[in-house]
Amino acid sequence: MTLQARLTLYFVLLAVLMVTTISAINLGNEMQAKFDDTLTRAVSFRRLAMSAVKEALDRDRTLPIQEALRRPALVDYFQNIAFDSGEIEELAVVDPDTNLILLDTDPGAVGQEREKFADFEPLVKQAGWYQKLRALRNPTGRYQLETPLEAPPFRLSVRAVINPGLIEDDILRSLKQNGKVALGALVGAVIATFLFSTVAFRPLGVLRRQLDLVMSGHFEPEIPAEGKPGSNEFSIMASKVSLLGQRLRGAQFEVSDLRGNIDRLLQDLEDAVFIFNREHRLVFVSGSVKKFLGKERADLGDAGMEDIFPSSTALGLLIAHAAETGGAVRNRRVAGVLLSVDLLANAPGAPRDGSGFLVRLRDPEAQRKIGRELQTADRMAAISRISGGVAHEVKNPLNAMLLHVEVARAKLSHGDTDVAPQMEIISREILRLDRVVKTFLDFTRPVELNLTQVPLPELVGEIVDLARPQADAARIRISAHQESEGAEVRIDRDLLKQAVLNIVVNAMQAMPDGGELRFESSVREDTAEIRVGDTGAGIPPELRDKIFRLYYTTKKDGSGIGLAMTFRIVQLHDGTIDFTSEPGKGTTFFIRLPIAV
Ligand SMILES: Nc1ncnc2c1ncn2[C@@H]1O[C@H](COP(=O)(O)OP(=O)(O)O)[C@@H](O)[C@H]1O
Ligand SMILES: [Mg+2]
Structure with a gap:
């Protein structure tokens, strides 16, 4: 259910609750008023009846009481009173000791004994609304209001029998009216809520469309016109969404740049590099994978680690073990390749379980080839480093020899043939030179290592x-x-x-x-x-x-x-x-x- 529908529903429920409560209270009050009214009327009619009876008895004291009360004028008067009253069904004069009817709006009842009904006054003054409602709904229920009549020497009382069912019609009428008002209020509440929520949710709808745009890659949604000028919450939100879009676009550019760079880098790499995520599914693989697995990079898709390196193989077993224990593997020689496995931490200081694995396969032969090239370069640098002193070492004996050749030549030109000491020195220097050269050659000659x-x-x-x-x-x-x-x-x-x-x-x-x-x-x-x-x-x-x-x-x-x-x-x-x-x-x-x- 949408938020708007939910909100409407809540408001309607609230309105229903309020209208019913108010109606119930109203109805209760009205019912009470009706009962009070009936009681007052009954009391006043009963009083009228009482004075009529007294008058009749006073007028002719010689007549026995039954006779005096049997006068047609009095009976008529009683019937008129009852008819006027509405809810008084029967008005009677009774002998309270024998319960015998002496005068009645219903002439057939005179001389009979009548049952007593429940008292009407407590029902009006003390009973709760539920009891009153029951009295209204009960078609056979009758109540009475009985008062002793002061007419000594006789003991008489006047009884008014009330049928609350007759009040019901009035109450029903007012209930109907109440219901109409309530219904009107409800319909009004629904309409008002709907209109209100539509207006209130319109900005949300706009924001949602904006977010949808951002999510579908349209990173800079326009700020809608209604949100532009003001500084209300909505326009702030709208501009934030637009800012978010810009940031996202920046981030996406960076990521795709980075990805492109890494891709190019890995394409040229001698090693095969695999990156698996936490669920051990392939998320990245370098171009050189074909050399190792015989499969194209595109064929691997997002295959699982187990599919690429089945644990039935030595390589797979090692990788699976490393993935399970989180321990790194460094240049381990397995099945003709050098294997390295590293745990990728998701962020500096991230927990040990990391976010995936980096698996590298290296061809030892290629490695050796590179190694040999590097070695040659190293060796040449080293020889030049070592040979810095050689020229000096060669120059010394040469200088000595040159010097003694000069001395010998001078001696000979003067006829002195004793050049033996010079020859001695020269041959010693030649030996020294020979040694220097030999040692140097030793250094540069390839050595067979055992x-x-x-x-x-x-x-x-x-x-x-x-x-x-x-x-x-x-x-x-x-x-x-x-x-x-x-x-x-x-x-x-x-x-x-x-x-x-x-x-x-x-x-x-x-x-x-x-x-x-x-x-x-x-x-x-x-x-x-x-x-x-x-x-x-x-x-x-x-x-x-x-x-x-x-x-x-x-x-x-x-x-x-x-x-x-x-x-x-x-x-x-x-x-x-x-x-x-x-x-x-x-x-x-x-x-x-x-x-x-
Ligand atoms: N442990 C050391 N303490 C001080 N000087 C050193 C030490 N090792 C080498 N050298 C210096 O390096 C020079 C070269 O050493 P080396 O090539 O062994 O030649 P040699 O020992 O014949 O002098 C030494 O003459 C010395 O000056
Ligand atoms: Mg030394």
Whole structure:
């Protein structure tokens, strides 16, 4: 039922209630008035009758009472009174002791004994409206009004018999009139309510049409003319709706922009990306899905997670498990692909159950290809980083050789043939040059890695054991703190040990007067980290870019090869190396390696 219909109905019901109540009260009052009226009249007629009887008795005291009352004139008078009164059906003079009728409007009743009726006065004065109504409706019900007649020596009383049924006609008439007024009031109420609600609801109808327009995508509905100028509630509402429409349009543009961008992004993505909603139905999928599922993107529609990845398959089982527990999956290798599952939170700080799932499938081969390209670029950058010191290292022996060739030539031109010392130096420098070149070539030559899966704590433990004797001798305390239980790395064991040992040697050299050597290992997401810290002299910030260069050293007998080699080895393992240092306090080197999948 519409609000308008409901409102009309309520108003009509209210009107009915009011009209009936007023009519009932009115009717009750009228009934009471009628009864009062009847009583008054009955009392006055009875009084008339009484004085007529007295007069008759006084006039002829010799006659026996029955005779005196049997006079036709008196009977006539009685009948006239009763006829005039309306509701008085019978007027009689009775002997109260014997109940014998001495005079009656009905001459046949004289000399008979008559039953007594209920008293009329209490009915008028005390009875409730319901009893009165019953008295009206009862066709055989009679009441009486009886008063003793003071006419000594006789004991007589005058009785008026009243038929309330005769009042009913009057009441009915007034009821009809009342009913007409009530009906008129009701019809008026219905019409008034209908007109009122129509007027009152018209603005609502306009607003509803406005909202319908907004909902059907017509975002800027006009503000209707009647709402424009005023500042009433309706015009405020109308302009709010129009504002809402504008906002919605803005939001929709943003969303479609965003969607378009994401779409383009995902089209070009190597990975297949699926977004499922809370009910595990597909809401988004990237273009590359065909490569993985052999199905077109459009064919998937809003298929369920179970339909796309049946849990009878290893992949489906993993996804279903992740969806159920809400736990993320990272680059897990299943059925030839790398799988990641993430819970999507609906908003920052939203509850854990989130609003859906992001499933990513990645082709490891494509991944490796990209990895190899990146590696090549990395390697070239690394070589240039390492080779910064090589030119210097080549120039030194060349200069020395040039110098001694000049010296030898001068000697020979003066006839001095003792150039053996110069030849000695030159050949030594050639050897040195040869060594430099060989080392450099070693660095740039591709290395065949002998990869094995090694538990990280075990690797670090072995390095600690190797470092211990030398550390003891140099009064260096070793501490190890490992938080990498169960993590494994795929490495060339000997090469990587060498890489870390180079750092350890530097650390010990930085603490000639003893100190502390800290070993730590940890795992974060898919990366393992090995940290080696010392409490030595530290590395000045201006040397930050130089220390990894080949041949760069600050030590008298240093070779400058250690860190360059370490850098190269870590890089061969797809890892990274970095350090933090505080001059005077110490240095910590970090090696990060990918965790074996
Ligand atoms: N733990 C360290 N504390 C201070 N300086 C360091 C540390 N590690 C490396 N260095 C600096 O880096 C330079 C290069 O180190 P490296 O390549 O091993 O060559 P070398 O040890 O032969 O000098 C060192 O000469 C030193 O100045
Ligand atoms: Mg070194």
